[in-house]
Amino acid sequence: xxxxxxxxxxxxxxxxxxxxxxxxxxxxxxxxxxxxxxxxxxxxxxxxxxxxxxxxxxxxxxxxxxxxxxxxxxxxxxxxxxxxxxxxxxxxxxxxxxxxxxxxxxxxxxxxxxxxxxxxxxxxxxxxxxxxxxxxxxxxxxxxxxxxxxxxxxxxxxxxxxxxxxxxxxxxxxxxxxxxxxxxxxxxxxxxxxxxxx
Amino acid sequence: xxxxxxxxxxxxxxxxxxxxxxxxxxxxxxxxxxxxxxxxxxxxxxxxxxxxxxxxxxxxxxxxxxxxxxxxxxxxxxxxxxxxxxxxxxxxxxxxxxxxxxxxxxxxxxxxxxxxxxxxxxxxxxxxxxxxxxxxxxxxxxxxxxxxxxxxxxxxxxxxxxxxxxxxxxxxxxxxxxxxxxxxx
Numbered sequence: 001x002x003x004x005x006x007x008x009x010x011x012x013x014x015x016x017x018x019x020x021x022x023x024x025x026x027x028x029x030x031x032x033x034x035x036x037x038x039x040x041x042x043x044x045x046x047x048x049x050x051x052x053x054x055x056x057x058x059x060x061x062x063x064x065x066x067x068x069x070x071x072x073x074x075x076x077x078x079x080x081x082x083x084x085x086x087x088x089x090x091x092x093x094x095x096x097x098x099x100x101x102x103x104x105x106x107x108x109x110x111x112x113x114x115x116x117x118x119x120x121x122x123x124x125x126x127x128x129x130x131x132x133x134x135x136x137x138x139x140x141x142x143x144x145x146x147x148x149x150x151x152x153x154x155x156x157x158x159x160x161x162x163x164x165x166x167x168x169x170x171x172x173x174x175x176x177x178x179x180x181x182x183x184x185x186x187x188x189x190x191x192x193x194x195x196x197x198x
Numbered sequence: 199x200x201x202x203x204x205x206x207x208x209x210x211x212x213x214x215x216x217x218x219x220x221x222x223x224x225x226x227x228x229x230x231x232x233x234x235x236x237x238x239x240x241x242x243x244x245x246x247x248x249x250x251x252x253x254x255x256x257x258x259x260x261x262x263x264x265x266x267x268x269x270x271x272x273x274x275x276x277x278x279x280x281x282x283x284x285x286x287x288x289x290x291x292x293x294x295x296x297x298x299x300x301x302x303x304x305x306x307x308x309x310x311x312x313x314x315x316x317x318x319x320x321x322x323x324x325x326x327x328x329x330x331x332x333x334x335x336x337x338x339x340x341x342x343x344x345x346x347x348x349x350x351x352x353x354x355x356x357x358x359x360x361x362x363x364x365x366x367x368x369x370x371x372x373x374x375x376x377x378x379x380x381x382x383x
Contacts, residue, residue, distance in 0.1 A: 071267050097216040
């Protein structure tokens with residue numbers, strides 16, 4: 001028997017108002033190398049990614065650099081985006097997250113990059129449901145705001161502020177098990193909406 | 199491959215948020231590489247990040263940021279880092295470029311060998327391979343924290359049932375279990 005194991009030691013108004021759906025912009029980049037589509041995506045997402053990076057602990061200059069890196073990766077990998085990878089916001093979040101792991105936390109994002117390759121290799125092509133994906137994201141966002149405050153707090157601290165569960169427990173002065181159970185409860189509330197994504 | 203033992207939802211959420219250190223991330227990424235159902239759940243969890251990004255407050259970008267991006271878009275991309283092929287799932291391959299059998303095993307009791315895998319992170323976790331002969335107990339590798347054990351090949355059985363390839367045991371420190379490697383596996 002072989003096993004691999006680890007253990008511990010111890011709102012939406014935008015400048016310029018781009019007129020097109022993000023998924024359509026990604027397709028324009030992938031198929032035509034359209035730089036005006038890149039500009040539009042930058043106007044849609046750049047300032048939001050910067051907000052996330054600042055909350056993750058980046059300083060002003062690093063946050064700006066991470067926005068550049070994220071948008072450049074979107075430009076270069078737009079051909080790999082497909083609706084089976086979720087709404088554009090979801091895909092862009094995962095790109096920003098991987099760069100944040102690598103550059104902000106100075107940790108290896110290799111497991112994430114390799115997993116993405118596994119997904120590309122095993123993915124069945126899918127051409128529909130772009131609009132529905134974005135609508136589902138809008139509903140998920142409403143549902144997130146409707147979560148009890150204590151659940152919203154741990155979801156934000158984890159996904160946006162990039163804080164490990166054990167550190168969240170320390171900051172809030174609650175047991176680690178409580179952090180995990182609040183996250184599980186949040187998922188249970190969101191689950192019906194998230195399952196619509198499939 | 200039928201996966202019957204999945205990670206805890208809070209573990210998958212930490213992976214999606216990206217807060218794990220390297221040993222955790224490797225074990226979960228390897229599990230997901232072996233589990234299509236797990237990858238579906240991960241897509242759903244990533245949508246939480248997508249929705250939060252959509253709702254994020256905009257923070258003004260410096261002037262010239264867009265011009266800088268458009269100029270960079272004209273530059274050729276650097277070649278991708280290619281992970282060598284190996285007989286292990288892709289996320290594990292960088293740590294075992296020549297596969298399982300080439301691991302540098304250290305004797306760790308009768309029928310049990312361990313191989314520590316060095317990670318880039320200066321993390322407080324340890325990533326290791328275990329090799330356990332049929333009928334032998336799987337050694338405890340926890341030191342009082344969370345532990346993740348992913349079966350790559352063969353199987354073990356404990357009071358939670360049979361764990362086969364792709365199955366993951368996701369236990370807190372307070373879980374007592376005595377897994378035994380299966381015969382003929």
